[in-house]
Amino acid sequence: xxxxxxxxxxxxxxxxxxxxxxxxxxxxxxxxxxxxxxxxxxxxxxxxxxxxxxxxxxxxxxxxxxxxxxxxxxxxxxxxxxxxxxxxxxxxxxxxxxxxxxxxxxxxxxxxxxxxxxxxxxxxxxxxxxxxxxxxxxxxxxxxxxxxxxxxxxxxxxxxxxxxxxxxxxxxxxxxxxxxxxxxxxxxxxxxxxxxxxxxxxxxxxxxxxxxxxxxxxxxxxxxxxxxxxxxxxxxxxxxxxxxxxxxxxxxxxxxxxxxxxxxxxxxxxxxxxxxxxxxxxxxxxxxxxxxxxxxxxxxxxxxxxxxxxxxxxxxxxxxxxxxxxxxxxxxx
Amino acid sequence: xxxxxxxxxxxxxxxxxxxxxxxxxxxxxxxxxxxxxxxxxxxxxxxxxxxxxxxxxxxxxxxxxxxxxxxxxxxxxxxxxxxxxxxxxxxxxxxxxxxxxxxxxxxxxxxxxxxxxxxxxxxxxxxxxxxxxxxxxxxxxxxxxxxxxxxxxxxxxxxxxxxxxxxxxxxxxxxxxxxxxxxxxxxxxxxxxxxxxxxxxxxxxxxxxxxxxxxxxxxxxxxxxxxxxxxxxxxxxxxxxxxxxxxxxxxxxxxxxxxxxxxxxxxxxxxxxxxxxxxxxxxxxxxxxxxxxxxxxxxxxxxxxxxxxxxxxxxxxxxxxxxxxxxxxxxxx
Numbered sequence: 001x002x003x004x005x006x007x008x009x010x011x012x013x014x015x016x017x018x019x020x021x022x023x024x025x026x027x028x029x030x031x032x033x034x035x036x037x038x039x040x041x042x043x044x045x046x047x048x049x050x051x052x053x054x055x056x057x058x059x060x061x062x063x064x065x066x067x068x069x070x071x072x073x074x075x076x077x078x079x080x081x082x083x084x085x086x087x088x089x090x091x092x093x094x095x096x097x098x099x100x101x102x103x104x105x106x107x108x109x110x111x112x113x114x115x116x117x118x119x120x121x122x123x124x125x126x127x128x129x130x131x132x133x134x135x136x137x138x139x140x141x142x143x144x145x146x147x148x149x150x151x152x153x154x155x156x157x158x159x160x161x162x163x164x165x166x167x168x169x170x171x172x173x174x175x176x177x178x179x180x181x182x183x184x185x186x187x188x189x190x191x192x193x194x195x196x197x198x199x200x201x202x203x204x205x206x207x208x209x210x211x212x213x214x215x216x217x218x219x220x221x222x223x224x225x226x227x228x229x230x231x232x233x234x235x236x237x238x239x240x241x242x243x244x245x246x247x248x249x250x251x252x253x254x255x256x257x258x259x260x261x262x263x264x265x266x267x268x269x270x271x272x273x274x275x276x277x278x279x280x281x282x283x284x285x286x287x288x289x290x291x292x293x294x295x296x297x298x299x300x301x302x303x304x305x306x307x308x309x310x311x312x313x314x315x316x317x318x319x320x321x322x323x324x325x326x327x328x329x330x331x332x333x
Numbered sequence: 334x335x336x337x338x339x340x341x342x343x344x345x346x347x348x349x350x351x352x353x354x355x356x357x358x359x360x361x362x363x364x365x366x367x368x369x370x371x372x373x374x375x376x377x378x379x380x381x382x383x384x385x386x387x388x389x390x391x392x393x394x395x396x397x398x399x400x401x402x403x404x405x406x407x408x409x410x411x412x413x414x415x416x417x418x419x420x421x422x423x424x425x426x427x428x429x430x431x432x433x434x435x436x437x438x439x440x441x442x443x444x445x446x447x448x449x450x451x452x453x454x455x456x457x458x459x460x461x462x463x464x465x466x467x468x469x470x471x472x473x474x475x476x477x478x479x480x481x482x483x484x485x486x487x488x489x490x491x492x493x494x495x496x497x498x499x500x501x502x503x504x505x506x507x508x509x510x511x512x513x514x515x516x517x518x519x520x521x522x523x524x525x526x527x528x529x530x531x532x533x534x535x536x537x538x539x540x541x542x543x544x545x546x547x548x549x550x551x552x553x554x555x556x557x558x559x560x561x562x563x564x565x566x567x568x569x570x571x572x573x574x575x576x577x578x579x580x581x582x583x584x585x586x587x588x589x590x591x592x593x594x595x596x597x598x599x600x601x602x603x604x605x606x607x608x609x610x611x612x613x614x615x616x617x618x619x620x621x622x623x624x625x626x627x628x629x630x631x632x633x634x635x636x637x638x639x640x641x642x643x644x645x646x647x648x649x650x651x652x653x654x655x656x657x658x659x660x661x662x663x664x665x666x
Contacts, residue, residue: 110590116449116560117474137559138586141450142475144558225477226470227449234567234592253471257443259567262592266599 033313085197090217107210200247228252250294366646400544418530423550440543533580561585583627
């Protein structure tokens with residue numbers, strides 16, 4: 001009679017396998033992205049890099065990797081590309097430097113890590129992961145965070161490593177506009193037309209665990225040690241197996257004040273909304289009335305994906321539970 | 334027939350007045366606070382200062398001040414006292430300095446401001462308010478935040494202004510303990526018995542507007558630019574007229590990972606729980622199982638007050654809608 005328990009185990013394994021969807025989504029920033037201001041060549045470059053990133057993350061999940069590993073992998077591909085405002089290609093601060101922010105969160109144990117205002121870590125998302133896994137802390141900042149990463153053997157670089165000509169020109173343009181106004185603190189979107197290029201990823205692995213991560217260079221011409229939503233757990237990044245995983249991109253101040261990532265998941269968890277309903281509501285009924293521009297990618301534990309945004313476009317890509325890939329940029333696709 | 338509309342207006346005014354309760358609550362930190370480790374004299378000092386602070390905030394509300402003003406006033410009284418870990422009397426970092434954090438949020442428009450890791454601003458909560466009201470940003474950090482405050486004429490001081498003998502001795506003790514262990518990153522509460530002395534306030538003014546604020550010196554012997562929950566909107570501070578206002582104190586990392594302040598209000602807003610139910614659940618069912626120690630003060634738009642904590646004690650005081658004052662320290666009072 002030994003075969004009965006074995007049969008049960010075999011059936012159970014099959015069932016577990018069938019019930020273990022994987023899914024993955026990424027974004028490369030939201031903002032004033034229209035066909036009119038993106039050349040065919042640039043558009044093709046973006047689509048290619050988004051495809052590479054989303055396939056790399058999904059590939060890891062497919063071969064049994066964790067959601068944490070997939071998030072890191074996909075974000076690092078975008079950090080290494082000058083197309084996005086994260087890692088290489090990060091925007092310049094007012095003082096002509098780069099101050100990078102990143103965060104990551106795991107849905108199964110709600111462990112999280114973040115760095116803010118780092119200048120010398122090649123991969124800020126790797127630094128956030130290091131803080132999560134190798135320190136008692138959640139958030140490290142500035143010089144201290146750089147030193148912590150260095151002591152733990154992360155690759156460090158000169159700040160000029162992140163320089164690109166395109167972002168240098170953007171700084172000059174933004175500074176000119178800002179200096180024409182009352183005072184240099186007026187970062188209002190009416191004055192400066194920001195194209196937010198923050199990158200992020202959300203993943204569901206075969207163990208049913210969610211993860212989310214976000215990495216950014218912040219806001220062009222930022223001053224005063226300004227910290228946006230990307231390194232703030234609950235604002236730019238959130239993951240909870242009981243609700244959803246979110247990575248956000250947009251005008252960070254609005255995303256902090258409405259703690260967008262965690263609020264979407266709270267609406268799912270306590271308000272019994274779907275991720276699409278919750279995401280649409282927060283983007284269009286909470287942020288839009290205040291002109292808080294941006295978007296989010298959302299994934300729940302069943303593998304449902306939502307990618308709402310209220311800006312003209314959002315660089316985004318996903319591979320759903322059936323393996324279908326989506327790569328999109330504009331609002332009408 | 335002109336008297337009828339006038340009568341209606343008069344009646345309506347009376348009704349509005351009757352329906353406009355004011356309420357106020359403060360905390361001065363939670364932790365291992367027991368009768369055994371607090372002398373009668375120290376206990377009296379704490380009760381006196383808590384009374385002074387809560388009466389000052391409530392007095393402002395009573396005379397028509399806003400919830401924002403009341404929060405600032407009460408917190409500044411505690412920042413100016415060496416009894417609490419905020420402003421004067423803030424704990425020392427690993428390097429023998431002080432790095433201060435603070436945040437504030439208004440419930441009517443969800444505007445918020447925060448500073449992290451500032452070293453020269455006499456009143457960090459005033460700096461957080463300045464960021465909220467005079468910048469396009471929500472969160473400024475480090476040297477940049479100090480410079481912003483100085484340019485806007487806030488009082489600045491030498492870092493040594495915050496020194497106290499008591500905190501210097503605490504640093505030496507904690508460093509000795511930490512250096513005995515594997516590595517200096519082990520800030521586990523098993524190794525170091527922290528007495529969290531963060532201060533905070535929540536207020537409801539006669540216009541029905543909530544506000545919350547928090548100010549702290551952080552964790553004794555903190556390194557690497559560690560940022561705790563106090564300056565994180567949604568973690569240490571949250572205010573939303575549609576749910577509640579919260580200020581938290583405790584082991585910050587747990588409060589960030591569970592975005593405690595905003596989660597309590599989300600349970601009220603979407604889960605239709607009372608503030609007492611929501612606060613008790615988060616403290617005892619979310620934080621306690623992970624040994625995440627601390628407490629919160631909560632106020633809703635009706636003036637209900639809850640002050641749950643899972644540590645031995647929490648310095649706390651409140652004045653309710655009927656004008657009744659409570660000043661308490663231990664768990665059994």
